[in-house]
Amino acid sequence: MKSKEKYLPLLLFSCVALGIIIGGMLNFPTRTLSKKSASKAKIERLIDFINDEYVDNINSDSIVDLTVSSILANLDPHSVYIPPSEQSSEAEIMKGDFVGIGVNFYMYNDTVTVVNPLKGGPAEKAGVQAGDRILYADKSKLFGRKLPTDSLYNKLKGEEGSTVTLTIFRKSSNKKLTLTVEREVVPIKSVDTYLMLNKKTGYIRINRFAENTYDEFYTGLEALKKQGMNTLVIDLRDNGGGYLEKAVAIADELLKDKELIVFTKNRKGKIDKTYATNEGIFETGRVFVLIDENSASASEILAGAIQDNDRGTIVGRRSFGKGLVQREMDFEDGSAVRLTTSRYYTPSGRSIQKPYTKGESEAYSHDFEKRFESGELYAKDKIKVADSLKFKTKKGRIVYGGGGIVPDIFVPLEVKKGEESLAYILNSGVVGHFVFEQLDKNRKAFQGMDFNTFLTKMQNETGYIQKFESYLKDAGLEIKLENNRVLVKKYITAEFARQLYGENNYYQVILKDDAMLKAVLK
Structure with missing residues (x-):
């Protein structure tokens, strides 16, 4: 690989880490500011002095933002300031819904392009189709402009029941259309899918812990039990966390009455313990939890509760910490x-x-670099644990603290060693953009095709891997895919399935021959 590619996995890992640091574990009571102290007065006087006397015009709000960020940066990596533009979208994600038109889109050649409308959503009801270019939202021009993402969202979102007139160019028919869409509440799912892997094994994938996560999980758990499930696999890979109480509620469905789930301790030494109740609906079947280096926070609470109570088996790689x-x-x-x-x-x-030094969040987020260098993504015996941090599970098994959850069954990265960057490209949005552009060139080739025929077509297809390699090269990433052809083809096929047939079909493809599931089903 070329030198610029050498650092790609570290960059990708850092981006994921930053998302985890910002996302974090949330537990939000309201709070009012206390009486001013001399230190607070000093900051206020300085800002007033700058406002009144500084030689150039300056935005005092930006000074305040920098001041707050600087203060928090000297505490710990997870104490953060969130500006208004980020806070509103973050709140929507954690709430689990928003009011809008219900489309997945991205900027393709400077135009807002619909990857697909959400099934049953307002855009689909109004006739919006995959591949449509949205030229105008009412009178606001959306093409040929470098609009930031939050501005685009604001053009498409609005009050529930309000309408927006979309001017659309439909490439498949080479026509311009005008469609009126009535905005509705659009769900943002935190449980990607639930399905049966075989006659007795159920699978639930959770991408974050938001307000609606427990309800979505419970719905899936009930449905799988009715189908005869006696073994449950919970997939927490790439789940950076969220609301603590939602992870606790899910653990309660799996643990027996009065089993400890988690406890917290503040600087005054106050300890709050949370125990399971007697209301769980899956307290006796087998449980497996899948984790990786991006599983953090609330994901680790759930995995830790299962592991320490000897309730199930943790499979994968060491979690974030x-x-x-x-x-x-x-x-x-x-x-x-x-x-x-x-x-x-x-x-x-x-x-x-995991360890951190106050004021050095950059070094903290680059912990992934050490995992690459140590080889722990490929071998469990490369995971460094502190002998001084030994603890015992309910049945006396040794577990370790001080840096994530170490799995009971280790599963290495599926890509070949030395090509780790590919693993994170495959799990990013790059594959989705590539597949959309391929479909956009000839969407009619798949029109009316049932799913089994599609799978046969993709199995016999040989050209997409080379095209994807060229696509990456054009983006500045010269990565040879020859050593990982099977894995790359699976991800490309899965993304085609998602865009053509939906989320559940994506998982039918992506979970087939999954290394962690193989370890479970063995």
Whole structure:
């Protein structure tokens, strides 16, 4: 690989890490500001002095933002300031829905292009189709402009029941159309899918812990039980966390009455313990939890509760290692601060927070670099654990604290060693964009095709891997795919399935021959 590619996995890992740091574990009571102290007065006087006397015009709000960010940067990596533009979208994601038209889109050749309308959503009802270019939203021009993503969202979102007139160019018929869409509440699912892997094994994938996660999980759990499930696989790979109480509620469905789920401790030494109740609906079947290096926070709470109570088996690679709890304080301008207020501990008493130095969040996020260098993504015996942080599960098994959840069954990365960057490209949006552009060239080739015929067609297709390699090269990433042809073809096929047939069909493809599921089903 060329030198610029050498650092790609670290860059991709850092981006994921940053998302985990910002996302974090949330536990949000409201809070009011206390009486001014001398230090607070000093900051206010300085800002007033700059406003009144500084030689150039300056935006005092930006100074305040920098001040707050600088203060938090000297605490810990998970205490962060969130500006208004980010806070609104973050709140929607965690709430689990928003009011809009219901389309997945991206900017393709400077035009808002529909990847697909959400099934049953307002856009689909109005006649919007995959591949449509949205030229105008009412009178607002959306093409040929470098509009930021939040501006685009604002053009398409609005009050429930309000309408927006979309001017659309449909490439398949080479026509311009005008469609009126009535905005509705659009769900943002946190449970990607639930399905039966075989006659007795059920599978539920959770991408984050939001307000609606427990309800979605419970719906899936009930449905799988009715289909005869006696073994449950919970997939928490790439799940960066979310609301602590949602992870606790899910653990309660799996653990027996009065089993400890998690406890937190603040700087004053106050300990709050959370126990399972007697209301769980899956307290006796077998449980497996899949984790990887991007499973963090609430994901680690759930995995730790299962592991420490000897309730199930943890499969995968060492998790991220975030054991800090944040509380959120909102400001009148729409911004917010998330402040670390306590640490959480798994039932055995271990903290899984990885080490950090205050004020050095960059080094903290680059912990992934050490995982590459040590080889732990390919061999369990390369995982470094501290002998001084030994703890015992309910049945006396040894587990370790101080840096994530170490799995009971280790599964290495599926890509060949030395080509780790490919693993994170395959799990990014790059494959989705590539597949969309391929479909956009000849969508009619798949029109009216049933799913089994599609699978046969893709199995016999040989050209997409070379095209994808060229696509990456054009983007500045010269990666040879020859050593990972089977894996790359699976991801490309799965993404075609998603865009043509839906999310469940994507997982039918992507889970086939999945290395972690193989370890479970063995």
